[in-house]
Amino acid sequence: MSESTTALDLLDAWALLTPEERAEGFRAMSRDEQDDFFLSLQTDDQAELFRAVRPGERRLWARLLAPDDVADLAQYLEGDPLRDELLSLLDEATRNEVSALLAYEEDEAGGLMSPRFARLRPDSTIDQALFYLRRQARSKEHALETLHYAYVLDGEQRLLGVLSFRDVFAARENATIESVMTRDVVTVHESMDQEEVARIIAEHDLSAVPVVDDEGRMKGIITxxxxxxxxxxxxxxxxxxxxxxxxxxQRYMQTSLPALVKKRAGxxxxxxxxxxxxTTAMGAYEEEIASAVVLALFVPLIISSGGNSGSxxxxxxxxxMALGEVGMRDWWRIxxxxLLAGIALGGILAVIGVARVALGEALFGTYGEHWLRIGMTVGISLLGVVVCGTIAGSMLPFVIRLLRADPASASAPFVATLVDLAGLVVYFNVAQWLLRGTLL
Amino acid sequence: MSESTTALDLLDAWALLTPEERAEGFRAMSRDEQDDFFLSLQTDDQAELFRAVRPGERRLWARLLAPDDVADLAQYLEGDPLRDELLSLLDEATRNEVSALLAYEEDEAGGLMSPRFARLRPDSTIDQALFYLRRQARSKEHALETLHYAYVLDGEQRLLGVLSFRDVFAARENATIESVMTRDVVTVHESMDQEEVARIIAEHDLSAVPVVDDEGRMKGIITxxxxxxxxxxxxxxxxxxxxxxxxxxQRYMQTSLPALVKKRAGxxxxxxxxxxxxTTAMGAYEEEIASAVVLALFVPLIISSGGNSGSxxxxxxxxxMALGEVGMRDWWRIxxxxLLAGIALGGILAVIGVARVALGEALFGTYGEHWLRIGMTVGISLLGVVVCGTIAGSMLPFVIRLLRADPASASAPFVATLVDLAGLVVYFNVAQWLLRGTLL
Known part of the structure; x- marks a missing residue:
């Protein structure tokens, strides 16, 4: 709203600027604006700026970042000499925290968490807690990731309960933490997949969730x-x-053309x-196509309908599946x-398909005396192909997950390829059955 | 971690239970557990439970919800007599807040925000602010949505600045709010689309954003x-x-079969x-297919390659586009x-396609003396079709957005349908050009 509209403008325009324009815009800011701006950037952009500033300035930026953000940056700079420089610029306590975080995979709870959170003892009073929290809030050196919650730990760092700031504010000053805290805490395990963590946070509407190890010891928080x-x-x-x-x-516009082609070519x-x-399948029906070319004309229509319903x-x-609404045990219900959806959808397309053939015959006499048999062939094939599509499309994600790969790989093109083949077999078999003795 | 594991268990199993099992599980909880549980549910599940409880109990549940959650529930119950009952159960102040929220569209900032946030005056002291915030935190009746930030407003409710709780805690007790607050606040307009709001919150890593009207008056916060x-x-x-x-x-498993078919049939x-x-396009090349049936065999292969690259x-x-990384002005760069990606990808497929024809000829003599011309026809068509695919696939979202519809409607099947047609025209024209005088 005031002086640093430049910083917000720069952030809005960021994706469209060249690295030089970015560094230039950054240098034009005041030191305070630079701080806020640097912290609000994504990891890849932070790495770019970190590289662009003078070596002497890098210590300032390295120390500004929270340990989990330093860990992200170090992970991003894997294999780059800047990575070691980054780690060497930290004070020892932070370097230890960062090293602990780097032991986790990027996409598990431990790789997302911050090791800095407000800790309280169960036997303290609210008054003592307020004093401690104010001191924590003032500390610049090891700032807490968030001040929304304070966590109550026993001597072995096991999580006993949680207090929101609302609880701290609302309680009498001489009450004990133990008497005020909520004991019923939703936690996540340090090795939990980040997608699962996201689902839990969304489901319970949390603003932060504590991360615990096998023994229930608290390791950090994810906000x-x-x-x-x-x-x-x-x-x-x-x-x-x-x-x-x-x-x-990376983002689409930041992905180089060779990288873009590589991700797609495979x-x-x-x-x-x-x-x-x-091609092989159609080769098997070459004779049928030769004696009734009209059969070939419907091939794209029929196979694409299967692909669409499968997609x-x-x-x-x-x-x-990604939202956790459907699990492996649901495969049979689905x-x-x-199957029922496929019959309904295939039935609708079959009716339109037969009507299309009848219309072509009525207006232009396209199909000759056997138009009704041709229409029936198209209609029955459509029904079969669409059912193949809905079954293949809905079951392929289960098969892929059973193989421990990402169900999202059951892509629209993958399903379409499967169903194209099935569709051809269905179509030519229906044709052989219905047209034998007339067109074939 | 303790007594109410039942509540967490019930939430985890929720999607898989029948309405009767849900109501039963809910009744088995203690009153405190019920409160937490009800608040953590999604709107559709809240509506289901609201319907299941006795009319006399409904007042309790209605009054437990924050005004934005009541508004969501009322919007969900549109056209249901329960909606009026819900609104009639609120106290007058809350009913007014809810009515104001119901004036907004569900998917704009105003429809997402909570009208309850901590307000401070610029000339108060930190000490006064703490006193006020503690009183707010204790109020059960009109509880604040969040206590992460306090907003500083002038006499006309215009937003002047913001204080985090960290700022309040860290400041000297006799400092004025004005001297401590941050003036540089990221805000969103009340009619901003929720997707845009999400983008801004994600980009700036905010835990809450204030919603303002045309005059800069603060209307609420989105967390x-x-x-x-x-x-x-x-x-x-x-x-x-x-x-x-x-x-x-609704969720896939909760969508009835007729609704599921309806969403897909259109x-x-x-x-x-x-x-x-x-079919019409292929009809135009019926003569070519009749004289060289081999042409028909490659039709599925060629059109599907265009569809896949387009998808x-x-x-x-x-x-x-959804992430805001790409805007309308980028269309030409994209x-x-x-075009270049299409040439590279099409080139790769062309090489594989020609190799496939050569291999078929070498092993089985499938294609006869003109195998090289057939191979070239397939290869050149693949190049053309894949370029059609990448161009149609990348430009269709821009066209759809220009028509003010959702670019996501440029679905894989939609693009495939467009490209199938283009692919056939490319393929048969290349065939006419290369095979004229030999096979044709």
Whole structure:
């Protein structure tokens, strides 16, 4: 609202600027603005600025970051000499915290958490707690990640309960922490997958969740603002995989053209190889096509209908799995539902398909005396193909998850490739059955 | 961690239970557990429980909810007699707050915000602020949504600055609010779309953002835990649309079969009608197919490659747009990038395609003396079709956004349908050009 509109403007324009323009904009800010600005950047942008500033300035920036943010930056700079420089600039206590965090995988709870949180003893009074919290709030050196909650730990660092600031404020000053704290705490394990952590935080509407180890000792906290990034990032990865490609590591505009091609070429070539089976399959029906060319005309229509219905089913199931609404044990109920949905959807397309053939015949006489048999072939095939699509699309995510891969790889193109092959077999078999003795 | 593991267990199992089992589990809890449990539920589940409890108990539950949650519930119950009962159970002040919130659209900032936040005057002292905040924290009747921040307003309710609790704690007791507050506040406008609000909160790593009107008067706050739900929900809608269907209103397992078919049938039938054009297009080349049936065998392979490359491009662009990484003005840069990506990807598939034809000829003599011309036809068509795919896939989201619809409707099936048609035209024209005088 006031002096540093420049900082907000710069952040808004960030994605569109060249590295030089970014460094220039950054230098034009006051020191205070620079602090806030640097802290609000994503890890990749922080790395870029960290590289751009003078070596003498780097210590200031390194010490400004919270330990979990330093750990993210160090992970991002893996293999870069800047990484060691970054770690060497920290004070010893922080370096120890960062080293502990670097032992976790990036996508598990331990890799997301901050080791700095407000700790209280169960037998302290509210008055003592307030004194301690004020001192903590004033400390610049080892600032707490958040002041929303204070955690009550026993001598072995085991988590006994939690107090919100509202609880601290609302309690009488001589009450003991133990008598005021909430004992019923939602926790996550240090090795829990970040997607699961996000689900728990969203489900319970928490602003922070404590991370514990096997013995129930508290190791850190994960705050909901870190979770927003996780949720965005996981959805982005899923959407990119659903599109039939590997997830990008950076934003689309920041991904180089060779990297972009590399992420797409693998799946595209694999699907292409799978799809060459359709050529083989159609080769088996070459004779039928030669005697009734009209059969070939409906091939794209029929196989694409299977692909479309499969793509609908697979995206529904992939997303429901990612949100934890659907688990492995639901496969049978879902197969049943999707069978019925496939019959209904296939029936609708069959009616439109037959009507399309009848219309072509009535207006232009396109199909000749056997138009009704051709129409029935198209209609019955559509019903079969759409059912193949809904079943393949809904079951493929389960199969992939059973193989311990990401169900999101059951992409629209993957399902379409499977169903194209099934669709051709269904179509030509229906044709042989209905047209034998007339067109064939 | 202690007595109410039942409540956490029930929440974990929630999605899998019948309404009767849910009500039963709920009744088995203590009153305190019921409170926490009810508050942690999503709106649709709250509505279900609200309906299940005795009319006499409903007042208790209605008064437990914050005004923004009551507004969500009332919006959910639109058209149901329970809605009026819900509103009639509130005290007058809350009813006024809820009515004001109901004037906003569900998916704009005003519809997400809570009207209850901590207000301070610029000329108060920290000591006075602490006194006021403690009183606020103790009030059960009109509890504040959050105590992370206090907002400094002038006499006309215009937002002047913000204090975090850390600031309040860290300041000297006789300092004025004005001297301690941060003036540089990120705000959102009351009519801003919730997706944009989520982007701003994520970008600036905020735990809450104030909502202001045209005159800069503060109307409420949006906290980051509401945003996690928004981000999840928006991603779900996008993923479902990318699958080629309308977004569901409820979870997959809770959507009835007729509703599920209805959400899918519209797009499926529309895409089917679009795809019937491929039959017309292939009809135009009926003569060519009759004289060289081998041409028909490659049709599924070629059109699916275009669809797959288009699906990759459209999902990348849809997601980058949703995250605000890409705007309308980037269309030309993206068209350029995707043209180059299409040439690279199409080139790779062309090489594999020609190799496939050569291999078929070498092993089985499938294609006869003209195998090289057939191979070249397939290879050149693949290059053309994949470029059509990347361009159509990347530009369709821009076209749809220009028409003020959701770019996520540029679904994989929609792009595939467009590209199927283009692919057929490319393929048969290349065939006419290369095979004229030999096979044709």
């Amino acid at each position: 909901v603002d870190d979770i927003v990034d996780v949720v965005q990032q996981e959805a982005t990865e899923d959407i990119q995989k659903i599109g039939g490609q590997e997830a990008l590591e 799946w595209l070539a694999l699907l292409f190889l799978g799809e060459t089976l359709t 609908q089913a697979s995206t529904l199931i992939i997303r429901a 197969a049943h539902r999707e | 980051v835990d509401d945003i996690v739900d928004v981000v999840q929900q928006e991603a779900t809608e996008d993923i479902q649309k990318i699958g080629g269907q309308e977004a569901l209103e 797009w499926l039938a529309l895409l089917f009608l679009g795809e019937t054009l491929t 990759q491009a459209s999902t990348l662009i849809i997601r980058a 068209a350029h990038r995707e």
